[in-house]
Amino acid sequence: MAAPRLLVSRRIRATPYTQRVEALGVSGYSVVNHTILPKGFQKTVEEDYWHLKKHVQLWDVGCQRQVELRGADAARLAQLMTARDLRNARVGQCLYAPMIDADAKMLNDPIILKLAGDHYWFSIADADMLLWAQGLALGMGLDLAIDEPDVWPLAVQGPKSDDLVARVFGEQVRDIGFFRFKVFDFEGQELVVARTGFSRQGGFEMYPEGFSLGTKLWDALWQAGADLEVSPGCPNLIERVEGGLLSYGNEMTRADNPLECGLEQYCQLDGSVEYIGLEALRKIAASGAERLIRGVVFEGDACPACQHPWPLTAGKRQVGYVTTAIWSPRIEANVALAMLDRGYWQAGTVVTVEVADGSQSRAVICELPMEAS
Amino acid sequence: MAAPRLLVSRRIRATPYTQRVEALGVSGYSVVNHTILPKGFQKTVEEDYWHLKKHVQLWDVGCQRQVELRGADAARLAQLMTARDLRNARVGQCLYAPMIDADAKMLNDPIILKLAGDHYWFSIADADMLLWAQGLALGMGLDLAIDEPDVWPLAVQGPKSDDLVARVFGEQVRDIGFFRFKVFDFEGQELVVARTGFSRQGGFEMYPEGFSLGTKLWDALWQAGADLEVSPGCPNLIERVEGGLLSYGNEMTRADNPLECGLEQYCQLDGSVEYIGLEALRKIAASGAERLIRGVVFEGDACPACQHPWPLTAGKRQVGYVTTAIWSPRIEANVALAMLDRGYWQAGTVVTVEVADGSQSRAVICELPMEAS
Numbered sequence: 001m002a003a004p005r006l007l008v009s010r011r012i013r014a015t016p017y018t019q020r021v022e023a024l025g026v027s028g029y030s031v032v033n034h035t036i037l038p039k040g041f042q043k044t045v046e047e048d049y050w051h052l053k054k055h056v057q058l059w060d061v062g063c064q065r066q067v068e069l070r071g072a073d074a075a076r077l078a079q080l081m082t083a084r085d086l087r088n089a090r091v092g093q094c095l096y097a098p099m100i101d102a103d104a105k106m107l108n109d110p111i112i113l114k115l116a117g118d119h120y121w122f123s124i125a126d127a128d129m130l131l132w133a134q135g136l137a138l139g140m141g142l143d144l145a146i147d148e149p150d151v152w153p154l155a156v157q158g159p160k161s162d163d164l165v166a167r168v169f170g171e172q173v174r175d176i177g178f179f180r181f182k183v184f185d186f187e188g189q190e191l192v193v194a195r196t197g198f199s200r201q202g203g204f205e206m207y208p209e210g211f212s213l214g215t216k217l218w219d220a221l222w223q224a225g226a227d228l229e230v231s232p233g234c235p236n237l238i239e240r241v242e243g244g245l246l247s248y249g250n251e252m253t254r255a256d257n258p259l260e261c262g263l264e265q266y267c268q269l270d271g272s273v274e275y276i277g278l279e280a281l282r283k284i285a286a287s288g289a290e291r292l293i294r295g296v297v298f299e300g301d302a303c304p305a306c307q308h309p310w311p312l313t314a315g316k317r318q319v320g321y322v323t324t325a326i327w328s329p330r331i332e333a334n335v336a337l338a339m340l341d342r343g344y345w346q347a348g349t350v351v352t353v354e355v356a357d358g359s360q361s362r363a364v365i366c367e368l369p370m371e372a373s
Numbered sequence: 374m375a376a377p378r379l380l381v382s383r384r385i386r387a388t389p390y391t392q393r394v395e396a397l398g399v400s401g402y403s404v405v406n407h408t409i410l411p412k413g414f415q416k417t418v419e420e421d422y423w424h425l426k427k428h429v430q431l432w433d434v435g436c437q438r439q440v441e442l443r444g445a446d447a448a449r450l451a452q453l454m455t456a457r458d459l460r461n462a463r464v465g466q467c468l469y470a471p472m473i474d475a476d477a478k479m480l481n482d483p484i485i486l487k488l489a490g491d492h493y494w495f496s497i498a499d500a501d502m503l504l505w506a507q508g509l510a511l512g513m514g515l516d517l518a519i520d521e522p523d524v525w526p527l528a529v530q531g532p533k534s535d536d537l538v539a540r541v542f543g544e545q546v547r548d549i550g551f552f553r554f555k556v557f558d559f560e561g562q563e564l565v566v567a568r569t570g571f572s573r574q575g576g577f578e579m580y581p582e583g584f585s586l587g588t589k590l591w592d593a594l595w596q597a598g599a600d601l602e603v604s605p606g607c608p609n610l611i612e613r614v615e616g617g618l619l620s621y622g623n624e625m626t627r628a629d630n631p632l633e634c635g636l637e638q639y640c641q642l643d644g645s646v647e648y649i650g651l652e653a654l655r656k657i658a659a660s661g662a663e664r665l666i667r668g669v670v671f672e673g674d675a676c677p678a679c680q681h682p683w684p685l686t687a688g689k690r691q692v693g694y695v696t697t698a699i700w701s702p703r704i705e706a707n708v709a710l711a712m713l714d715r716g717y718w719q720a721g722t723v724v725t726v727e728v729a730d731g732s733q734s735r736a737v738i739c740e741l742p743m744e745a746s
Contacts, residue, residue: 006379007401007412008680010696011499011622028380031404034499034622039380102511107504126384126407128501131480135505138475138649139512249384249407276511307381323383 003028012036015062016152016214020222024232032063032126038234046329048231049238052201056160057233058221061198061205062152062214067110067122067130071144074118077137080275081122081129082112083258085268089114094179094194097122098258098266099129104280106252106261107132111196113181113207118144121207123153125248136276152214154206156221160228161203167224169193173204187216198235200243200369237326241335244295244368251293251323251337257281259289260339262368291320292345295370296336298353298363302327303334311354312338312363319344322353331370340365376401385409388435389525389587393595397605405436405499411607419702421604422611425574429533430606431594434571434578435525435587440483440495440503444517447491450510453648454495454502455485456631458641462487467552467567470495471631471639472502477653479625479634480505484569486554486580491517494580496526498621509649525587527579529594533601534576540597542566546577560589571608573616573742610699614708617668617741624666624696624710630654632662633712635741664693665718668743669709671726671736675700676707684727685711685736692717695726704743713738 006029008014013035021038028039038060043051051057069078079086082097083104089095091114099108099122108129110122122129133146156165165173169184173193176182181194192207208214222230235245246252252261258281259267269285271278296312309321325336336353344351345365353363379402381387386408394411401412411433416424424430442451452459455470456477462468464487472480472495481502483495495502506519529538538546542557546566549555554567565580581587595603608618619625625634631654632640642658644651669685682694698709709726717724718738726736 003378003380004395004399004411005376005401007376007403007678009403009620009623010626010679010681011620012403014681022377026377028378030380030382030385038377101507128504131501131505132508134474135508135510136512137508139509139514141512247382247384250382253383305380306383308383308387 017060033065035063055229056158059155064153069120073142073144083267100277104277157203295366298361300361390433406438408436428602429531432528437526442493446515446517456640473650477650530576615743668739671734673734
């Protein structure tokens with residue numbers, strides 16, 4: 001049976017780029033933050049993978065909504081909501097920041113943009129963190145404004161990203177540091193341009209305010225990129241798995257804590273910073289995580305899509321599960337992201353994967369990102 | 374171009390009914406609360422409309438997630454989160470309950486099930502109200518547990534619903550009052566059966582706990598209904614518009630207050646009950662809502678789907694917008710739900726609708742629900 005269509009109503013928002021990606025033959029969508037996210041075009045995932053590693057792509061990531069904190073208590077609330085130490089964060093910095101609940105379970109993994117000492121954007125994965133922030137602020141009687149601004153992120157990814165973006169914004173874009181942003185003028189409006197993105201091929205994420213500015217930005221980049229083989233794109237599953245880029249809702253959920261997700265480097269654990277979930281997280285850290293996200297490589301034909309976790313077994317015992325899997329034409333094997341129990345997460349450990357199509361394969365655990373990805 | 378497919382990953386949850394509806398030829402999906410919602414089957418929307426008004430249908434509404442409040446402060450938080458007066462709510466009652474923010478803007482419109490004095494389910498529309506509730510409770514230091522239980526609502530809708538459900542649960546289901554629920558035994562587990570649903574054709578919503586119990590419930594109802602012409606179904610757009618049933622995210626959004634949404638009867642405005650947004654809502658009530666959701670009937674050929682609001686104009690002035698529209702084979706005209714400015718919401722007012730296909734039609738405002746729907 002053909003996969004069911006996505007039926008769109010006002011409740012599932014189009015983006016400033018939707019008309020453009022539809023004209024370019026978008027073939028599939030997902031829904032993130034009540035907004036459509038393109039998931040494929042006319043190219044196969046493999047063709048798209050090679051293109052992303054060689055050229056440059058525009059990605060409609062308008063679904064990456066911003067939770068804006070602004071006002072006297074903005075810095076206080078920002079710190080309360082993440083395990084990452086924000087004390088030394090500077091204006092112009094982008095910070096990957098696990099958000100956890102009082103039990104230290106993962107709520108989200110946004111990038112925080114520090115726009116000013118009293119002004120932050122949390123660029124969020126799929127969950128209404130606006131409601132979490134507003135509930136906390138109202139309950140605590142904090143003094144700040146919390147909103148979702150009319151901002152529609154657009155990503156430029158791939159090794160030719162600097163060349164393309166420099167054509168539109170000038171050579172100074174090359175000076176933007178990794179996980180740093182600068183504010184440019186575009187069409188008479190301020191535009192945040194950050195060196196971030198959901199691939200390991202380099203590039204930028206841009207934050208146009210207003211629907212029409214977004215469409216103008218797409219058009220400017222598209223026209224400037226014709227001889228760079230610019231293409232519409234989207235997060236590429238092969239590249240994402242090889243690169244060890246985790247997706248909230250897939251690799252990590254509310255059932256997991258950030259240490260299980262391998263995010264310890266983004267967690268301040270010495271007790272010198274107060275945030276929601278600190279006590280629970282320190283307790284977990286003291287005894288050590290019981291499981292860990294790892295890479296997996298397994299043999300066999302190209303596997304189907306992983307729509308629900310596939311068991312990983314050792315003997316007759318389940319020791320983990322795969323959350324995302326796909327054939328890698330470069331490694332010439334299936335590659336996957338998986339959660340492994342303690343004792344089975346060492347690189348080189350051999351387990352068995354039970355694929356949804358009923359097949360079983362020998363699977364080898366590896367570090368993330370995978371070799372030379 | 375064919376509508377893009379919905380690509381499903383672990384992040385977009387399947388329900389206990391997904392395998393059943395796929396076997397029955399589901400043709401389209403939406404996504405609600407990170408869960409797939411069937412939107413169509415092999416029947417056309419018109420065939421489905423007539424079937425729903427005559428027979429009985431099973432609807433996979435597993436996306437209607439529950440926010441469970443349980444503990445000492447459960448009643449207090451439940452009341453804080455809704456403008457509806459819960460003081461006289463009884464155990465066994467279902468209460469349609471607008472949830473608003475501090476500015477009296479609509480956050481959600483759940484049905485609250487009062488399971489015990491210290492135990493509530495909020496059966497929510499599309500937004501992570503779990504995070505709102507948990508943020509408030511944590512910020513205020515309230516004493517209760519707030520979770521999303523493993524409950525997967527299944528709706529039985531249509532005039533033969535009592536006959537079908539009685540075959541599975543016994544004749545006592547006929548005694549369940551409108552917007553009341555009773556707890557039955559099913560396969561050795563407790564099961565909440567409520568006389569509610571997102572149609573005006575009668576029926577029930579059931580709340581099985583656990584994935585496998587849900588699938589067993591579907592199968593029991595399906596097998597019992599063969600000679601009742603039971604069919605898979607979903608909220609029917611024609612019936613919903615004629616019946617004036619509002620959809621959060623479509624007719625009402627965070628830009629609207631409950632008085633604009635015609636929900637004044639569900640709002641306690643005399644100040645005797647404290648809830649979030651009370652002050653703002655009383656201020657709005659004192660001056661009167663500036664706009665109101667109404668029905669609209671308009672001529673012309675069958676209109677396309679309304680994916681973003683269509684302007685309603687009087688002369689050259691915009692006086693409202695359509696949020697949902699579809700051809701009604703019974704009324705033999707297009708029917709729509711719309712937000713109208715004050716001065717234009719009286720039944721019988723004539724305006725112009727600017728349909729997305731570029732056509733303009735004469736449109737007449739009407740009360741909701743529409744005549745004899």
